[in-house]
Amino acid sequence: MAHPLASIRVWILDARRSDPGVAIWSSLAFLLFAAACGTSGGGGANPDGGTGAAAGSSIAGGSAGSAGAGSGAAATTGGGSPLPTAQLQITPPDGTTAWTGADIELSLYDPAGIVAEAWLEQLKAKAFLETWPERAPVAFQAETLAEAPPNYKVVHLIPAAPLDGRWYVAGVNSGLPSAIRFYTPLEDGTNGVRFRGDSHPIVRDVQFCLKAGIGMKLLVDFSEPLTLGVAPEKLVALTVGGTSAPCTSYDQRPDALYFTCDALSPTAKVNVSVTADAASATGAPLQSGSWSIDIAALANGSCRVFSPPF
Numbered sequence: 001m002a003h004p005l006a007s008i009r010v011w012i013l014d015a016r017r018s019d020p021g022v023a024i025w026s027s028l029a030f031l032l033f034a035a036a037c038g039t040s041g042g043g044g045a046n047p048d049g050g051t052g053a054a055a056g057s058s059i060a061g062g063s064a065g066s067a068g069a070g071s072g073a074a075a076t077t078g079g080g081s082p083l084p085t086a087q088l089q090i091t092p093p094d095g096t097t098a099w100t101g102a103d104i105e106l107s108l109y110d111p112a113g114i115v116a117e118a119w120l121e122q123l124k125a126k127a128f129l130e131t132w133p134e135r136a137p138v139a140f141q142a143e144t145l146a147e148a149p150p151n152y153k154v155v156h157l158i159p160a161a162p163l164d165g166r167w168y169v170a171g172v173n174s175g176l177p178s179a180i181r182f183y184t185p186l187e188d189g190t191n192g193v194r195f196r197g198d199s200h201p202i203v204r205d206v207q208f209c210l211k212a213g214i215g216m217k218l219l220v221d222f223s224e225p226l227t228l229g230v231a232p233e234k235l236v237a238l239t240v241g242g243t244s245a246p247c248t249s250y251d252q253r254p255d256a257l258y259f260t261c262d263a264l265s266p267t268a269k270v271n272v273s274v275t276a277d278a279a280s281a282t283g284a285p286l287q288s289g290s291w292s293i294d295i296a297a298l299a300n301g302s303c304r305v306f307s308p309p310f
Helices: 004-015 020-037 117-126
Strands: 055-058 064-068 086-091 104-109 127-131 140-144 152-159 167-172 180-182 192-196 203-209 216-222 236-240 248-253 256-261 269-274 289-294 303-306
Touching: 086 167, 104 117, 104 167, 117 127, 117 140, 117 152, 127 140, 127 152, 203 289, 216 236, 216 269, 236 256
Parallel strands: 086 180
Antiparallel strands: 055 064, 055 180, 086 104, 104 152, 127 167, 140 152, 167 192, 203 216, 203 303, 216 256, 236 269, 248 256, 269 289
């Protein structure tokens, strides 16, 4: 069984990928906002501060809610009166690989204390674990964590047998109370996350973040920690409008690279390429790739996020 504090790992995993300059101010803003509103910063799709563009999804029927993306804020009635909500967070984050020896967690951030025991039973009944993309059911057991962190209710999904070296999807089907919100559904509307238990490193997402002065920041997130065989500028290449655009590395983490690129702009059409010159702890090479991206077409925000297809 995972440690009781494991249910807050979504926020930690995302925060460690944050641009260091933005992360400090984002953390201060999060603390001030949480103190004022009792909200969670843990489910946003964008680890560099959040786009704030997508609306919350009610798992009752998958409709767009009125709360801001990843905020965990209360929805409002027609007259503007706040209605408390609970935010569903799923661990591991979508696109994670090498997720071994840990349970899958469905965590409800519930600062208002509205989640009753009956809701947890519904959460367990609606939970699913399937192969991806075939969506074949996988046997599992759902257990409630008796001593969850403050303001959290946590359900663990424990596979009945060790998972194979392939993609899976875990999540919750529709039909839960409308006050439960999930802010990062998959493109097909599934309330879930995709992951692998074996080492299979890929680019998890590419982010284009605003900065002072000319250009933008380029963040490349990986699905698991890697050791680079070349310099970051050799691993990641950028072209803007068909012309090579050099970038400068300003930070490097085991699972993320950070660049400043003078040629980037919020309206640029770019190509981002990644070579296979990096490897996981088991020696598995990074899956190379090249993606054409229209930055203006991505969700607006301080960072615009592109997620390559698996």
